[in-house]
Amino acid sequence: MRTRLAGPVQYRWMYPFERFLRRLKNNIRNKAKVEGSICNAYLVEEASSFCEYYFADSVKTRHRKCPRNSDDPRPIDSNMFSIFKFPGRPIGAYIFRWLDDKEYHAARTYILLNCDEVKPFINMYEEELRKENPALRPDEVDKMLDTNFASWFESHVKEPNSNVHDDMMKDFASGPLRNTRVYSGYYVNGFKFHVTRRNSTTLTSNSGVYVKGSSNLTDELDYYGMLDEIIEVEYPALPIKRIVLFKCSWYDPTPRIGTRVHSNYKLVEVYANRRFNKFEPFIFAVQAGQVFYAKYPTIRRGPSEWIAVCRMKARSTIEMPTSLTPADHDAFQNEEAEGHSLDSQVQTTSQLLVDVNITYEELDDEEISTDDEIDVVIESDNYNLEISDDYDTDYDED
Structure with a gap:
């Protein structure tokens, strides 16, 4: 009878109101003016809840929980080059540092060779090289690209007969500024990276880096190393064009000499005392994956020569198989299930019922x-x- 008269119980309970009154009483700071304290606290809460809709998505508020290692969804101009649209969020304050000639040339060349808008000019330069010397090997072409492409690209774009009228392309060909910003940490791809000098005083390690290798050669090698610096370079003129680079020290990627992979378990090991002999320290921050280097237990006092590589998985990501095989759906049981087969054949001959x-x-x-x-x-x-x-x-x- 009570349910018929009063309806559902949640509409006539006093518990929600009692809990809300308890919440209001906890906001009292001045017992001489109780009502004023409650009203002031309620207005502050409502105003802050309204203002949080105008905060950046990376800001954690009371009513919104952002991912722990989320990238900063900063507004990006649609007319910008693809390399200036990469996500990422720096950690902490920055300091200014000037790049020397060797670092400047390596960073400028790497950015040019990995920009999609510069690919036609790269093909043009390779065709000119092969016309001059058809017997060039792929490794020689890579060497010429690393050495002379940046200067050739700048002179080609600034020529009046080059048919390049895009101002952003001309600014891009001039190269970045030597004065850069250096950070100690960076959020990208769901990972939290720290430089090596910061992890030297902590129990955790977020400075292990790996990247997929690609070149004109047939064999592609994975590069494993340590993160030394996080550098943000900027190009001249407006609009503001910035890109973040990771400066890394790489282990030797040569198979069976600096890197070895277990044939059955696909475990990767790197030789800790061998380094990559070529000066290519820079990669885009968005290209980096995170690894952890684990030492093998040994009774020797010296450092272990081979260390195991453990690839880390980004937070809030689930790896799903691209294709499902029948083996993925096998039942985990030893005994076979008992069943009765049904005769699904249909008799085509008609039968007459005779009385x-x-x-x-x-x-x-x-x-x-x-x-x-x-x-x-x-x-x-x-x-x-x-x-x-x-x-x-x-x-x-x-």
Whole structure:
């Protein structure tokens, strides 16, 4: 009866209101003016809740929980080059540092060779090299790109007959500024990276880096190393064009000399005392994946020569297989399930049900005409059925 009169219980409980009153009483700071304290705290809470809709998505508020290692979704101009649209968020303050000639050339060349808008010019430069010397090997082409492409690209774009009228392309060909910003940490790809000098005083390690290698050579090697610096370079003129680079010290990627992979378990190991002999320290921050280097237990006092590489998985990501095989759905049981097979074959031969109490009379085809009515009389012990061609049926029960 109470449910019929009052309705659902949640609409007549006092518990929600009592909990809300408890929440208001906790906001009291001045017991001499209780009502004023409650009103002031309530207005501050409502104003802050309204203002949080205008905060950046990376800011954690009371009513919104952002991912722990989320990238900063900063507004990006649609007319910018693809390399200036990469996500990422720096950690902490920055300091200024000037790049020396060797670092400047390496950073500038790497940015040019990995920009999609510069790919046509790279192909043009390779064609010119092969016309001058058709016998060039792929490794020699890579060496020429690393050495001379940046200067060739700048001179080619600034020529009046080059048909390049994009101001952003001309600014991009001039190269970045030497004065850069250096950070100690960076959020990208769901990872939190720290430089090596910061991890030297902590128990955790976020400075392990790996990247997929690619070149004109047939064999592609994975590069494993340590993160030394996080550098943000900027290009001249407006709009502001910035890109973040990771400066890394790489282990030797040569198979079976600096890097080895277990044939059965695919475990990767690197030789800790061998370094990459080529000066290519820079990669884009968005290209980096995070690894952890684990030392093998040994009774020797010196540092272990080979260390194991453990690839880390980004937070809030789930790796799904691209294709499912029947083996993925096997039941985890030893005994076979008992079942009964069903005969799914359909019998095509028709079977007639014959009543032994019915008498049949044979009729000739000549005696039956389509204009005459056909009367069939079926006599049985239980009923008499008369059927005619006008589809009328009469039942006479005995």
